[in-house]
Amino acid sequence: MDTVLFVNQLLNGIQLGLILFLLAAGLSLVFGIMDFINLAHGVFYMLGAYICATVAIASGSFILGFVVALPAVLVLGLATEWLIVRHFYKRDHLDQVLVTFGLVLCADTAVKYLWGPQGLSVPLPAWLGGQVALGGITLPAYRLFIVAVAAVVALALWQVIARTRVGMMVRASASNEEMARALGIETRMIFALVFAIGAVLAGIGGIMVAPITGASIGMGNQIVILALVVIIIGGIGSIFGAFVAAIGVGLIDTLGRAYLPSILGAVFSPSVASSAGPALASILIYLTMTLVLVFRPSGLFPPANR
């Protein structure tokens, strides 16, 4: 019985980690390549969830919601880059923080006016709402679905960055923007592309999470903080680092919440243990970040060329 529980918790941790990775990958690329701090990254996470939820409720099909929300978030990402973000690449970090924080406030209010303050709950098709039995262990089908989708996205992203011509241009622009431009790479296009892809990745994360926690105002703002922790641990600009750190943070959080109360229960009274456990689990994440900053200030896997 304990192994069943452990496998379940492992799956939960990996699933949380993959969602974090979807967010952190975009954040890390934008930060690493454009040197742009994007606090508004969570906005696309929220918008993805809301658009998917709206379509899914209206049509009754979660998959249709997914398919509609992706291009919608892509367009919103490109528009944001073109209208606002590109004018701030050369400005200092404080200006970038201020403008993206302003974006967060505007987006939260816009969502409140458009969808109301209540939040939305997303219907799931029956084949995703049930459970899957794998070798005697029953696992929630939707959690497996998240893991599968996120793993495919992560793999595709890695292939594009590492193997394709566009990926090469992205890497070139990241290493040395002026040299890349001198060699005829349209870096403005590359930046717009990277920003929009980041937005879409965040949107996928939001869509994936919506059927679990619902779509609510400000849902992206808390998780973006965790995503920032992830890219600091993983090394800014590194996709691989973001992946490892995201899975690590997801596992620490979930396994901590699952097992710390019973470990603490050996020492403290049950009521203290059950309330201190979850708190300690989130402290563990920040403790990990602190240790990484002390011993490896540029993260576990900093990009080689920086």
Next chain:
Amino acid sequence: MKLATAFLATALMATTAHAQEPIRIGFITTLTTPAAAIGNDMVDAVNLAIDHVGGEIAGHPIQVIFEDDGLQPELGRQKAEKLVRQEKVDVVSGFIWSNVLMAARRTVLDSDTFLISTNAGPSDLAGKLCSPDFFSLRGQNDVVPMALGQIMNERGVEKLYVMTPNYSAGTDMAAGVENTFEGEVVGRDFTKWGEDPQLDFSAELAKVGASGADALFAFYPGRAAIFARQFEQSGLADRVKLYTVYTFDQIALPTLQEAGIDVALGSVTVDYWSPDIDTPANVKFVEDFKERYGRLPSNYAAAAYDLIPYLKAAVEQSGGDIKDRDAVREALIRADYESVRGRYSLARNHFPIDNYRSLEIAPDANGAWSMRSDGLELAGLVDPYVDQCGNDS
């Protein structure tokens, strides 16, 4: 003759002036933030009740001043201050939240105004801080989980897992259930709550599955859809019966139905009121509410509705003058009116002594998800704080 006419005229004028002076009720509830759905339900119910009683109490028109507490105790206190000092209301009522009520309590009671809660029931006000001028339209908070614990005993629950948010009401609810539940509590989790609440319960639900519990008690106010969805995905529904309090209410059920979260159906909760109570007053309330607003009323609405007939009966039975506070207080304590729940009496702390009914979530005759009494009923439950209350009666 002239003098007599003048005298008569003055006398008449005086009576009309007196008759037209309105009875003023301040009503504090939440009209912004996501909890506004609850506040609006209460406002709608009060307006319906005023129409049902003909808009007057003993010839005085009823005037209600609605105020928004924005979910903040401090704002609630300021609004109470305004109602008492500026608007000079006769009664301050409403209150969804215990912390708002506790913040507004002193302001209202110190200015010799009646304070009638239609929802919040903090333990302090039932115990050592009880007051002759405070009345409640529903039982103290702890009675509901205590009743649920007994219902679980009656239904033969043996192993229970407890999941609530980690804040005062959450731990109180858990304590209340565990207080009366006689089986074994095989596990409990208090999840993070507040500004940045934990919304993914996968780790906890996996533990529920592994614990071998045959029932899960949950209290997630305002998060019903999220919790139910994850409970559904966990696949626990076949083995573990879901018991909740203050979670699957008439505010949340339409959302759950819209999202198709079928796992909520068949789960059990407990309350003093449900839409299917068969008293003439309740049938009229539920039917007219449905017709006017196009939805079923919540338990918040039911208690807010009761306020108006309760006040009308008390004022009219005591001679028709709400300024005659001693007589009105006597009548309020008698609670001699047709409540939507039927007749009830008050305990010494002025909280109702209610019957609590085991309610199953099920579709009503029109297919709308609602609460249906499953026959189990606990009669005359009193909260454990009443002995600390110093009221005479």
